[in-house]
Amino acid sequence: MSALLAVSPVLVPLLTAAACVALARRPRLQAGMSLAGAIAWLACALLLVRAVGGGEVLVTRFGDWPAPFAIEFRIDPAGALLIAASALLAVLALAVPARGGGTGMHSPLRHPLVHGLLAGVGGAYATGDLFNLYVWYEVMLISALGLIVLGGRAQHLEAGFKYLTLNLFGTILVLLAIAGLYGLTGQLNLAALVQALGERGDDPLARALLALLMVSLLIKAGGLPFFFWLPAAYPVLPPAMLALFSALATKVGVFALLRVSAGLPAELAETFLPWLGWLAVAGMVVGVLGAAYHYDTRRILAFHSVSQIGYMLLAVALGGTMGLAAALFFILHHMLVKSSLFLLGGMMARSGAGFDLRRSGGLLAARPMLAVLFALSAASLVGIPPLSGFWAKLLVVRESFALGQFAWGAAALAVGGLTLYSMVKIWIEAFWKPAPETTNEVAPGPPRALPAGAWLASATLAGLTLAVGLAPQPLIDYLQLAAGAMLAPGAELPR
Secondary structure (H helix, E strand, O other), X not given: OHHHHHHHHHHHHHHHHHHHHHOOOOHHHHHHHHHHHHHHHHHHHHHHHHHHOOOOEEEEEEOOOXXXXXXXEEEOHHHHHHHHHHHHHHHHHHOOOOOOOOOOOOOOOHHHXXXXXXXXXXXXXXXXXXXXXXXXXXXXXXXXXXXXXXXOOHHHXXXXXXXXXXXXXXXXXXXXXHHHHHHHHOOOEHHHHHHHHHHHOOOHHHHHHHHHHHHHHHHHHOOOOOOOHHHHHHHHOOHHHHHHHHHHOOHHHHHHHHHHHHOOOHHHHHHHHHHHHHHHHHHHHHHHHHHHHOOEHHHHHHHHHHHHHHHHHHHHHHOHHHHHHHHHHHHHHHHHHHHXXXXXXXXXXXXXXXXXXHXXXXXXXXXXXXXXXXXXXXXXXXXXXXXXXXXXXHHHHHHHHHOOOHHHHHHHHHHHHHHHHHHHHHHHHHHHOOOOOOOOOOOOOOOOOOOHHHHHHHHHHHHHHHHHHHOOHHHHHHHHHHHHHHHOOOOEEOO
16 A cells, blocks of 8 residues: 555556546546546645655665665655645646636646646656656656647747757756766665765766766756746746746756755765855846846746745755755745745736736735735745745755855845845836726726636635744754655655
8 A cells, every 4th residue: 555655646647647638528527637636646645744754754666676776766754745735736726727728728738738747746756766767857848848838829839949958958967977877886776876976985987977967957956057948938838837837847856956965975065065055046146136127927936936946956055954954945935935926927917917017007906815915925935924935044044154154144135135126026016006097009998807716726825825934843843854864764664
């Protein structure tokens, strides 16, 4: 039974994708099956969290091969919680009804591609094998590319080309790193591989291959200087898919970097983690400046994702139990808040004049509840207490100062100030200023109704970021336990 539970992160989405293909000519049944599959995935993920909540690791090895040669699924407390968060966001995103005929939302391929993406995410969080991490990355890549180009317009194809080009470059680097590391150590199991690299100490080839692996994972994470696909791809996705995509696409790369760095011996960590920290700081600054420059809501939020990825990578670079726990907390916070903001951005666009803030206004009077939800999510992104973003940034800044990395901590605080500027810009332009006057060419009309599913999803996510902010300690305790399990793997549960 535990073996079946261990493979559920990929088995449930793959079965759901197959069922959605079979129902391609019956769109309502397909949508219902898709949502039911996401709910089933969430139920399995919650069982996984319960199974490993005490710090244990659920391990399943396929076939009769012994460790470390078997293909292995290794689900620790961190991976289980991230699978659960991904499943919750999938349920909420799929609960939003399809809108927009030019975005591919009504295509029979949408639901199979979504569940293909979920299978890739689940496999990447669950695998304990470097080559299979690459395999699940490629499942994600194919599915994500399909979702990006599904609209079929020029901007979709251009965004898909940018996404594909950079991620194929990352794929080549991953394969080169895997081949080199396997040839050098004879290992593909992540735990055994990191141990073998530590035994080689100052071997320059080992260090070069490890650097190649970390660069390839940085590309997958959307970190500086490999983030250019992100602001190009995000604006072409419909809001519900964008909310899901933003929560999943880059987090797997950050988590893989976290898993690799967690096992590094001290001499290798001292070599690689400082440059990761400085790249993270640069990404934070570049991302927030890009957000301050733009007036398209989707691009502002996309550049903020670049900046927030910098915070996550900075926490990874800090290392240790508290650094890894801070990284995991920030990942979860960002999944909730950024998904909420992209959904709210779509609702704002539907209520006003689109995504261009310069043509918006008057939403505070027209949609007061929308204003409340946006204010909660935006304040959390900035890091205002008592919301989840405050604790996420506090953990990163406090650990930076505790380790003597004062420049990193100061940069994190300064970027928070610039984040406040761009969120206030959205508030003033969309909510506070009067609605733009209509011209003769544009006839006024009643505000368009917003789907109940979008309200439910946005309110749920805003409520979760408030709940985490008001009572953060249980989550922090769990993530410290999860970080400890990654640094010193605990007892393994039976197959």
